[in-house]
Amino acid sequence: MKITGVIPETDRQKSALRWLESYAQGQYPDATAAEAALHFASLDKTDRDISPYLARLDDICADLERSIADAAGAGGSSPRVMDLAIALQHVIPGYHGYQGDEENYDDTDNANLMSVIDRKRGLPVALALLYLHAATRCGLDMTGIDFPGHFLLRLEAHGERVLIDPFHNGIVLGAAELRELLKAFQGLDAELQPEHYREANERTILLRLQNNIKVRALRSGDLAYATTILERCLIIAPDEAGLWHQAGTLHARLNNDEKALAAFEKFLALNHDQRHHQRIRSLAAELRDRIAGIKPDDTHAETSSSPDAEETVIQFHPPKPSADKTPAPQTPDDPSPA
Template sequence: MRQEALDLLRRIGGAEDNAIDLAGAALSLALLDHPVPDLAPYRAHLAQMCADLAAIVDAGEADDLAGRIAAIRRVLVDLHGYAGDSETYEDLQNANLIRVIDRKRGLPVALGILMIHLARSQGWEICGLSFPGHFLIRMDLDGQRLILDPFEGGSICEPHTLRELLKQTAGLEAELSPEHYAPVSNREVLLRLQNNLKLRHLSTDQPAKALEVVEVMLLFAPDHIGLWRESGLLNAHAGKLTAAIAAFEHFMELARQRGASQALMQQTATLLQQLRSRLN
């Protein structure tokens, strides 16, 4: 099962973004940290939730945007009991879709993936947003757009709610800007999910575990320039000099292609020189 999950993530790394099955990819990521004998029960659960949503749609109860949101909420919250885990928010299980399904509790991004999966099963327009610190989603229909908070069961976020959320996560001086409403790709949603694990490992002084997460992230996001630099830094910290050099070299190649700042390029070149001298 683990090898199958790794192979799937590698295939995602070379796939077009719109071909990525978010929930399926998230289950593969979850399997790496929480091995189970078979993912079939979890896939069946996702399929059942989609069938529940289809039944509501067939009954004519999701004709407008408000009705679609209510239908998703009915399936996720009322029928299946999902909720944001406000009591043990920092628990790593909240970013693992297998454990989220087991416990019916999770982080905003994990619950958001479930909401996106449900909406897309009906062909509805939905996306994650680049809102900092708290994952939000947006649903669109006929020119109407609403921003939803998956952590609160898909509640609609009014402007004052967004301002309060932003100040909680980005500081009291932060103000809303268009970049906070920008849609993110499927790959970026998965990166955000895994970033929760990486940051928690770093905050608990477990750089080796953080490195494992980064290496998995690079499987499905091999062109993410920042991850290659993080890989170099974490490998260097672990004394894995050859791997660190290779990661920094790949970073430099991407950085040249994308016009990264000269200061960052020079800093990385200096790190490379130091690592090569240590290796020799």
């Protein structure tokens, strides 16, 4: 079932959506997450051709190849992991000038890779895409790390590994710095655990990037744009139940009842946790009534006033619109919704 409601307005948007659908189906096995992120970015930057941005990625790769060759030295010995980390620092934040945007962190452009390349500023996960793309093209062993609140990178070579912070000039973080970073996001009692080093595949990274855009749209009260972002996420992650749940909730709040119902039905098909099913079935029944023009009767009213009603009924349209504009605080680098 496909309910994506992104309506292309230009040929470039149509082309980008077709590319992303093909990418999700595995038709571009050599494409990197950075290339996919540029196609996502082009959906909002309709006046820009993607080709120059792909060329900028190629420039970074060419410069990194030269820097790695220099690190190898005249003897041609394979560089150690710290040599490779330094080569990345010289090229991406050094020569090309990419840095984290600490002054305007919540600017949506920090999560749009076209704007990141133009401004040379961005969020950790957006900047990480540049490192990962260059590392892949240059044959380096680099992995995204879904660290709490702050996306990191792991670089490996010759049995050694280091963690790199793409937001802060590609610096290498030791245990002390990682512990300090974790406590900044999770409190002074937090301690490093194995789950904090969870690897992130390309889809997870792209979803985390898009989630940053969605969260900022919700903070500004733009539910329609947040819904559009969710629908774009579903192009590459149609099997993620949580995304369908979010899409259903936002569509319902926008009075898109048929799309909300379709999304909730998709959620029920994908999520097998019975704890959620009763509540979502109740929402789906309410939506069916609303679509059919059936008003809640006294029986429904009695059900809503029962002790368990709070667990099964969600008010789709809060009486105070301002409630949409004050979502709960988020961590600086919002994690993937998946």
